[in-house]
Amino acid sequence: MAAKPENKIIVVGGGLSGLMATMKICEGGGKVDLFSYCPVKRSHSLCAQGGINACMDTKGEHDSIYEHFDDTVYGGDFLADQIAVKGMVEAAPKLIKMFDRMGVPFTRTPEGVLDLRNFGGQKNKRTCFAGSTTGQQLLYALDEQVRRLEVKGKVQKYEFWEFIKVIKNKEGAVRGIVAQNMNTNEIVAFPGEVVILATGGPGQVFGRCTASTICNGSAVTAVYKQGAHIGNPEFIQIHPTAIPGSDKNRLMSEACRGEGGRVWVYKDGKPWYFLEEMYPAYGNLVPRDVASRAIYKVCVHMGLGINGENRVYLDLSHIPADYLEHKLGGILEMYSEFVGDDPRKVPMEIFPSVHYSMGGIWVDRLHHTNIPGLMASGECDYQYHGANRLGANSLLSATYSGTVSGPEALRLARSGELGPMLTQEELDAARQECVEEFDKIRAMDGEENAHRLHQELGELMYKYVAIERDNNGLDQCLKELKGILKRWDNIGVTDHGTVANQEAMFVRQLRNMILYAMVVTKAARMRDESRGAHAKIKLDANGKQMKDADGELVFMGRDDEHFMRTTIVDYDPATEEPQVSYMEFDHSLIKPRARNYAVAKKE
Amino acid sequence: MADKMVRFIIERQDGPNEKPYNQEFDVPYRPALNVVASLMEIQKNPVTVDGKRVPPVVWECNCLEKVCGACMMVINGMARQACCALIDELKQPIHLQPARTFPVIRDLLIDRSVMFESLKKIQGWVEVDGSWEVKDAPIQNPYTAETAYEISHCMTCGCCLEACPNVGPQSDFIGPAPTVQAYLFNLHPLGKFDAPKRLNALMEKGGITSCGNSQNCVEVCPKSIKLTTYLAQLNRDVNKQALRNMFDK
Ligand SMILES: Cc1cc2nc3c(=O)[nH]c(=O)nc-3n(C[C@H](O)[C@H](O)[C@H](O)COP(=O)(O)OP(=O)(O)OC[C@H]3O[C@@H](n4cnc5c(N)ncnc54)[C@H](O)[C@@H]3O)c2cc1C
Ligand code: SF4
Ligand code: SF4
Ligand code: FES
Numbered sequence: 001m002a003a004k005p006e007n008k009i010i011v012v013g014g015g016l017s018g019l020m021a022t023m024k025i026c027e028g029g030g031k032v033d034l035f036s037y038c039p040v041k042r043s044h045s046l047c048a049q050g051g052i053n054a055c056m057d058t059k060g061e062h063d064s065i066y067e068h069f070d071d072t073v074y075g076g077d078f079l080a081d082q083i084a085v086k087g088m089v090e091a092a093p094k095l096i097k098m099f100d101r102m103g104v105p106f107t108r109t110p111e112g113v114l115d116l117r118n119f120g121g122q123k124n125k126r127t128c129f130a131g132s133t134t135g136q137q138l139l140y141a142l143d144e145q146v147r148r149l150e151v152k153g154k155v156q157k158y159e160f161w162e163f164i165k166v167i168k169n170k171e172g173a174v175r176g177i178v179a180q181n182m183n184t185n186e187i188v189a190f191p192g193e194v195v196i197l198a199t200g201g202p203g204q205v206f207g208r209c210t211a212s213t214i215c216n217g218s219a220v221t222a223v224y225k226q227g228a229h230i231g232n233p234e235f236i237q238i239h240p241t242a243i244p245g246s247d248k249n250r251l252m253s254e255a256c257r258g259e260g261g262r263v264w265v266y267k268d269g270k271p272w273y274f275l276e277e278m279y280p281a282y283g284n285l286v287p288r289d290v291a292s293r294a295i296y297k298v299c300v301h302m303g304l305g306i307n308g309e310n311r312v313y314l315d316l317s318h319i320p321a322d323y324l325e326h327k328l329g330g331i332l333e334m335y336s337e338f339v340g341d342d343p344r345k346v347p348m349e350i351f352p353s354v355h356y357s358m359g360g361i362w363v364d365r366l367h368h369t370n371i372p373g374l375m376a377s378g379e380c381d382y383q384y385h386g387a388n389r390l391g392a393n394s395l396l397s398a399t400y401s402g403t404v405s406g407p408e409a410l411r412l413a414r415s416g417e418l419g420p421m422l423t424q425e426e427l428d429a430a431r432q433e434c435v436e437e438f439d440k441i442r443a444m445d446g447e448e449n450a451h452r453l454h455q456e457l458g459e460l461m462y463k464y465v466a467i468e469r470d471n472n473g474l475d476q477c478l479k480e481l482k483g484i485l486k487r488w489d490n491i492g493v494t495d496h497g498t499v500a501n502q503e504a505m506f507v508r509q510l511r512n513m514i515l516y517a518m519v520v521t522k523a524a525r526m527r528d529e530s531r532g533a534h535a536k537i538k539l540d541a542n543g544k545q546m547k548d549a550d551g552e553l554v555f556m557g558r559d560d561e562h563f564m565r566t567t568i569v570d571y572d573p574a575t576e577e578p579q580v581s582y583m584e585f586d587h588s589l590i591k592p593r594a595r596n597y598a599v600a601k602k603e
Numbered sequence: 604m605a606d607k608m609v610r611f612i613i614e615r616q617d618g619p620n621e622k623p624y625n626q627e628f629d630v631p632y633r634p635a636l637n638v639v640a641s642l643m644e645i646q647k648n649p650v651t652v653d654g655k656r657v658p659p660v661v662w663e664c665n666c667l668e669k670v671c672g673a674c675m676m677v678i679n680g681m682a683r684q685a686c687c688a689l690i691d692e693l694k695q696p697i698h699l700q701p702a703r704t705f706p707v708i709r710d711l712l713i714d715r716s717v718m719f720e721s722l723k724k725i726q727g728w729v730e731v732d733g734s735w736e737v738k739d740a741p742i743q744n745p746y747t748a749e750t751a752y753e754i755s756h757c758m759t760c761g762c763c764l765e766a767c768p769n770v771g772p773q774s775d776f777i778g779p780a781p782t783v784q785a786y787l788f789n790l791h792p793l794g795k796f797d798a799p800k801r802l803n804a805l806m807e808k809g810g811i812t813s814c815g816n817s818q819n820c821v822e823v824c825p826k827s828i829k830l831t832t833y834l835a836q837l838n839r840d841v842n843k844q845a846l847r848n849m850f851d852k
Pocket of ligand 2: 766767768769770778779813814815816817818819820821830831834
C-alpha cells in the first residue's frame with residue numbers, strides 16, 4: 001500500500017493558475033502532483049496576446065490601484081465580490097515584478113522599464129505586455145520555475161493525463177482524484193490531501209471559440225455533478241474582434257484597438273466608425289460586451305456587414321508599420337498566415353466570438369469550493385470579473401488566484417480538518433467506476449458521431465445563448481439541449497481500443513459539455529435583467545421581441561434589487577437538470593451606479 | 604456538382620510497437636482550410652477513400668494558432684505545424700507522417716518528453732529566490748530584451764530537432780532548441796549568474812559540439828528564431844568558458 005503522502009496536494013491544470021499554486025505550495029514546504037491534458041508548457045494561457053493589468057503608473061498618468069479597482073468593478077457591472085477584487089488589484093504590481101525577475105521578456109521603454117499600453121474599459125495605460133504574446137511569455141516563466149521544482153523532487157508531473165473526477169472520504173471531504181493516462185488509457189486513483197482545480201475555461205461548449213481545443217470545461221462539470229456550486233455561468237464573454245474560422249475563431253487582441261486600431265463598416269458609401277460615434281468617451285476602447293453588441297447590431301440588425309456578411313473592419317493600416325511590428329508583430333503575422341492579407345496594408349475583417357467565461361466553480365475568497373477539500377482557481381472559478389471581464393484582467397486573476405489557492409491548500413492540508421485519507425478500498429472503488437464507464441463508452445455502437453453532435457451543440461448555443469438572448473429562445477434551447485443529451489446515448493465510436501483512444505475520451509468530455517451548456521442556458525433563462533455580457537431582450541404579450549418607436553430592440557434593464565446576486569447552479573442527480581438559486585455577495589466598497597461608456601466614468 | 608475534394612495520404616500506426624501503414628482520406632475543400640481542420644473533418648466522418656470505416660486519426664493539437672507547439676508533424680516531407688499549414692499552399696495529395704525523430708505513440712501522436720528533459724539539463728530557468736516580493740526587478744537593456752523575446756518564442760515543437768541531421772539515435776545531441784534556450788537565460792541580468800553552469804552543461808556529451816552547423820534547423824523553425832546565429836554565439840561562449848575552466852584548475 002502507498003505510504004501516507006506528506007502534505008501532497010493535487011493540482012489539476014498547468015496554466016498560469018495551476019503553476020502559480022504549485023509554486024506557492026512547494027515554497028511552503030508541500031509537494032504537488034500536477035495533472036494536465038498536455039505538457040503544462042502548452043496550456044491555453046499561452047494564447048493570451050494583449051497583456052496583463054497592474055497599476056505600475058510609469059506613464060505620468062497618476063494611475064492608482066483604486067482606479068484599477070473601480071474600473072474592474074464598474075466593468076463587471078457590479079457583480080464581482082469587491083473584497084476579492086481589491087485583493088487582486090493590490091497584488092498586481094508585485095506579481096509583475098515577480099514575473100520580471102523570473103525573466104519574462106516584457107516590452108520595455110528606451111529607459112529599460114516596462115512599457116504599458118491601453119486596454120478596453122480603462123482610461124489609463126495599465127497593461128504590461130510582451131509584444132503580442134504576453135500569455136506565452138508569462139506561462140513559460142512559471143513553467144520554468146516549476147521545472148526547477150520538479151528537478152528538486154517537489155513536483156511530480158502527470159502530463160497527458162485527464163482528470164475524471166474527485167474522490168471523497170466518508171466525511172464528504174475530497175481526498176483524491178481519478179485520472180486517465182491519455183496515451184496508455186490506464187485509469188488510476190490518486191490520493192491527495194487537498195485538490196485544486198485550475199482547469200481553465202469552457203469555450204468548447206460553444207464549439208468555435210477563441211480558446212484551445214482542450215478548453216472543454218469537462219472537469220468543472222465533473223465536480224458540479226459531485227456537488228460543487230457553479231457561480232454566474234450565464235456570463236460568457238464574447239470578444240468583439242476575432243477572425244471567423246471553421247475550426248477556430250482566432251482572436252485579434254484588444255491590443256489592436258489599444259494601439260490605435262479603429263472599427264468601421266461602410267454606411268452610405270463612406271466609412272462609419274460606429275464605436276467612436278456611439279461611445280464618444282471610450283470610442284474603440286469600450287469594454288468587450290459593449291463592442292460586441294454594437295458590431296452584432298450593425299451586421300445583423302442594420303445589415304451593414306462587409307458584403308452583407310457578418311464581418312466588420314478592424315483597421316490598423318493608418319499606423320506606421322514599424323510601430324505595429326514592435327507592438328503587435330506576432331498577431332499581425334498570424335492574421336497574414338491564416339487569412340493571407342497583410343493587416344499593415346489592408347483592414348482586417350473580424351466578428352465577435354465566444355472567448356471567456358466570467359462564471360465557473362463557485363469559490364469563497366480563499367478559493368474553497370462548497371465541497372471541503374476541493375479548491376478552484378483560474379478561469380474555472382467564478383471570482384473577480386462579475387458580469388464582464390476587462391481585457392488583461394484574467395492573466396492577472398489566473399495568477400493571483402494561484403497565489404491564494406496554493407498557500408490555503410497547504411494550510412488546509414495541515415489543519416487536520418478534512419478527516420481520514422482514502423482507504424485502498426475507496427480508491428479502488430472509485431477507479432473501478434471510471435474503468436467501467438470508459439469500457440461502456442468504448443463499446444458504444446449507435447448512429448451518432450460525437451464530433452458532429454459537438455458541432456450541433458455549439459451552433460445551438462451560438463443561436464440562443466450568445467450576444468442577444470430572450471426567454472423564448474432560452475426555453476427552446478433548454479429543450480433542444482435535452483434532446484442532444486438523449487442523442488449522446490446513441491453515439492457510435494469507431495475506435496474501440498485502449499491506445500490513445502481520443503475518440504472515447506472525447507465522448508466522455510462531450511457529455512460534460514452538454515451538461516454545462518444546460519447550466520449556462522438555465523442560469524441565463526432565470527436572470528431576468530441585462531447586466532454586462534448578459535443582454536436580454538424584452539418580449540411583448542405575443543412572445544415577440546419588443547421594439548421601440550424607432551424599431552430598435554428593447555432590452556431589459558439592470559435590476560439591482562432582484563439580481564445584484566450571485567447565481568448559484570446545483571446539479572440535480574435525479575433529473576440531471578440544473579437548479580438555480582441566488583446568493584448575496586460583498587459590494588460594500590463601491591456603491592453601484594449606472595454603467596455608461598458613452599460618457600467618461602464618474603466615481 | 605460534386606464538391607472539390609482534398610486527398611490525404613496518412614501514415615498510421617496503431618501503437619508504439621506496431622507497423623506503420625498508409626490510409627487515404629478525402630476531405631471537402633473550403634477556403635482557408637488547414638491540415639488540423641482537415642483532420643477534424645476526418646473525425647466527423649472517419650471513412651477512407653475505399654469506403655472503410657476506421658478509427659479517426661490520432662494527433663495532438665491545442666491552440667490552433669501556432670503558439671502551443673503541439674501539432675508538429677511531417678507534411679509533404681517537411682516538419683511543420685499542422686494548424687497553420689494551409690491546404691491552398693500544399694501540393695496534393697497531401698502526405699502526413701509522424702515526426703519519427705521522436706517515439707511514435709499512435710498515428711501522428713509522438714512523445715517529445717526528451718525535449719522537456721533537455722531543458723532541465725541546460726538549467727532553463729532564472730534562479731530566483733522565490734515567488735515572494737524581494738525587491739524591484741533590475742532594469743534591462745531594451746535591445747537585449749528584444750533578443751530574449753525572440754528566443755523566448757520557442758514553443759518546444761521539435762521541428763528543428765526533426766530537421767537536424769545530428770539529432771537521432773546515432774547521437775546524444777539534445778538538439779538546437781534546448782541548446783539555444785541556454786543562450787536565452789544567459790542574457791537575463793539574474794539568469795547570467797548561472798551562465799557558467801549552463802555553458803559547462805553544453806560542453807558535455809550531447810552538447811553543442813554535436814552541432815555540425817548544417818543550418819537545417821533555422822530553415823524550419825516556425826517561430827523564425829535565428830537558431831544558427833545563437834548557436835554560433837553560444838559556441839564562442841562555450842569555448843571561452845572552457846578556457847576559463849582550465850585557468851581555474
Ligand atoms: C485567444 C485568447 C487570448 C487571451 N488574451 C488575454 C489577454 O491578453 N489578457 C488576459 O488577461 N487574458 C487573456 N485571455 C484569457 C486568459 O488567457 C485565460 O483566462 C487564462 O490564461 C486562464 O488561465 P488558467 O490557468 O485558468 O487556465 P488554462 O491556461 O486554460 O489552463 C488549464 C489547464 O488545465 C488543464 N486541464 C483542463 N481540463 C483538464 C482535465 N480534465 N484533466 C487534466 N487537465 C486539464 C489543461 O491541460 C491546462 O493545463 C485570453 C484568452 C484567449 C482564449
Ligand atoms: S545547425 Fe546544428 S543544430 Fe542546426 S540543423 Fe545543423 S547540426 Fe542541427
Ligand atoms: S526552436 Fe523553433 S523549431 Fe525548434 S522547437 Fe523552438 S520553435 Fe520549434
Ligand atoms: S495547435 Fe498549437 S501550434 Fe498548432
